[in-house]
Amino acid sequence: MLPLAYLAVRSFERGGGVVWDVLARTRTAELALRSLSLAVAVTASCLVLGVLGAWLVVRSDLMGRRAFGVLLVLPLAVPSYVAGFTWISVVPDLTGFAGAFVVLTLVSYPYVLLPVAAALRTADPAVEEVARSLGRTSRQVFFSLTLRQIRPAALAGGLLVALYVLSDFGAVSLMRYEAFTLGIYTSYRASFDRTPAAVLGLVLVVLAIALTVGERKARGVVAHRGRRQPSTVPLGRARVPALAGTVVLVLLTLGVPVVSLVWWLVAGTSTFSVADLLATTGNTVAVSAFGALLTLVLALPVGILAARHQGRLVRGVELAGFAGHALPGITVGLALVFFGIRFAPPLYQTTPMLAFAYAVLFLPLAIGAVRTGVAHAPPVLEDVSRSLGVGRWETGRRVTVPLAAPGILAGTALVFLTCAKELPATLLLRPTGMDTLATELWTRTEIGAYAAAAPYAAVLLVVAAIPAVVLDRFLRRTIQGGER
Template sequence: MARAPRARRPPVILGAASIVVALAVVVPLVYLAIRAGDGGWEAFRATLWRRRTLDLTIGSLTLTASVTAICVVVGVAAAWLVARTNLAGRGVWRIVFALPLAVPSYVAAWSWIVFKPDLAGRPGATLVLASISFPYVYLPVLAALQRTDGALDEVAASLGRSPFGVFRSVTLREIGVAASGGALLVALYTMSEFGAVSIMRYESLTQTIYRSYRASFDRRPPAVLGCLLVAIMLVPVILAARVARRSPVAKVGSGVVRTRRRVDLGKAQVPIQLLLVAVMGITFGVPAWNLLRWVERGRSVVDWSELASAFGTTLWVAGLAAAATVAVAIPLGILLARHPGPLSTSLSTAAYVSHALPGIVVALSLVFFGIRFATPLYQRTPMLIAAYVVLFLSLAIAAIHNSIAQAPPGLEDVASSLGRSQLGVWRTVTLRLAAPGVAAGALLVFIAVAKELPATLLLRPIEMDTLATRLWTHTDAASYAAAAPYATAIVAVATVPTALLTWSRLGGGR
């Protein structure tokens, strides 16, 4: 194993492309700064130091910490069971564990409220968000475990370490970067979440920002809260970056293919299987059961041509957004993996922090920009795609960066020594190394866009409806039977790329 390369001066073209991309990403941050400063420093401080602001901050941090901790435990445990034990049905569980990623938060929350009306507040919000977010940890950790050959685990076991001792002393070191990256995505997602916390009637910073924007023309108070949200999320972003810098990430070769010794679960096999069935029943079973029940009731009221149109539109915009986001993420991913330093850290931090912003903040910032500087693009598809890029760029960057960082930079040096230009090296070597990450990033963005709601509501062209916006229209009017087919279609659209993400990236049925 080799550590990440020392900071080298990035090529001018790579640095310039990354800076241009980052300038677009920081538009929401600039918008927040402008709006928050409208009333001067005294007004900013007065809003920031309210007792209610403190309560909202504590509530949001508590929710985020709880959800992230649960996701790390469940995600790491699930990945370890699939990759390192003789768990029965590993090939099936490999895909099943990722399925909650296909369920929109507002659909999961609505299903649980219908199933158990008294489940509200922090317990309900924690349950819903943890149940659909743990795949963000499970997927990268499973990939990390399957890339290693397990030799260190076997050596530790041969020295008398128990399975738990091997896991604590060896395995955790191997998955540190993957687990911290997944935990960061969970934390960002939880802090920016609006749908689930609203349905569960739990007050958070994001929910308050959204309600304040919708209820008042005064943009300053929610902008101040948005600045606070950005400041809070800088902490986990910086911590995750430090973990990545200190951990070995590059591998000299693929190693020798051999049969890996798996931990024998023995008598624990049956109780573990029952526990896993219970976990998946909570995370995926309850939403699926409630959706099917309401679909049966709503078959006679659904407009099938309207559903088909929204289905096609969702596929179209999600595909466009996935392609655009990956294209934008490639230079930043290369810069972060091959040229670590202040520039790459600052640019990636801006992308990750933007992911933590509520969709309505990103949408309003682009409305602000579009009306003043890009009027022809206002309420056009390009501006909607730009919003998706800003919101989900970090998903693609993380996937591409991990793929490139796991290959030694010496491969690119060899290509350069053979006379290839810098662009030739990137095209023939770097992008090939990044191919798994590009595919994974595109699928993650596709899934996220298919479920996205606030930014789509504000920025979509007139008469354009996605599955999410049609679902919102029906649920806002309390037409749950008519809404159920749209919710089911969203889950169906997201389930296929989720299965592909798990199966193709992680090596099929090995």
């Protein structure tokens, strides 16, 4: 809660008049309108792509749908600034709103596709089958029944997309689209008076909270889980257009970044230093590991409490841990800059402060993993162990920890992945002279040095792929264990 509280204190410390002056500026209204318009446009397009893509790979007879089910999710692992770099290096004129819209749509639609696909797999197919038996066409069934069943999942995914767009800094900065995050960073860098930047950060948080509340009110009722798998719907004449559209989407989301990176890697073999690249990679791995470890340490007591105990106090503690999830990285970084300068100067621009910023941003990921992992160790097994004379700590070591460890490891890998990709908080809080793959990529792309930026983008994707493999193996083992 520290960044949110300090933003409020920093904004109002000189009185409400200063806050009102910042809010009344034309520039503030313009930033809000630009950010909201981008969020609405990207969310709408992601809802269309995510819902259609999920239906094609789950319910239809699309050729190669299992392979497409994997390929359509892969853009989720591509940082927005990496996608922005690859696109702007291929199409230099793709800037402003159009560029930010294209890049953020192509990397964000899996946030909708994943929950909708899960909803389609588990929804009861009986209602749809009855509708077809009464003469409804597949199109009528889809728009009148299927969409109603998956609406909660689609809205939840749409909320994630909207929050991601509001908090994005890398894509909008590379595309020269002045949204709220870029406006906050510019205000922080351009003036000795940091109050306007704090007020803008607080406004961005309010927008995120408003989106969250609106999504909950519009969510509706969750569909009941079906007892059997739904039947496959034949595409008929639409099979070829559906296949062509899916192939085009995969080429845009994965083909352009891969081809662009390979091109610039070949063209820029002599434009970068291997020593600098290795040092930057080491910095990225070290600070991401530190952040993941600190996040895990802070999440352990909260996750264990949430898994083993009930009550308002426990729910309140867990909710407080999730507060950072609604805070964009730029606002967390800004708040910790103010806090470090005012109250903890020795920690300002140090690795522990940067790791703490990662913990604030990504604590919910670790809490969820710990809670799920501990829940996989039923309390009855601990009771049996104690009844056999084994002490509490020994029971934890021999029973609870082995059962909970895979889930906790997967959560730690996910936090490491997100720490390695985080850009705005890293730009504001990294120690002087220390660069990461994300900051080097952003800095070199800012000046148009695409050939020099390509190696950092490629290595960043490799570093991000390692925890992704760990997560994939964990999910496969979990599914296989559940089937057994």
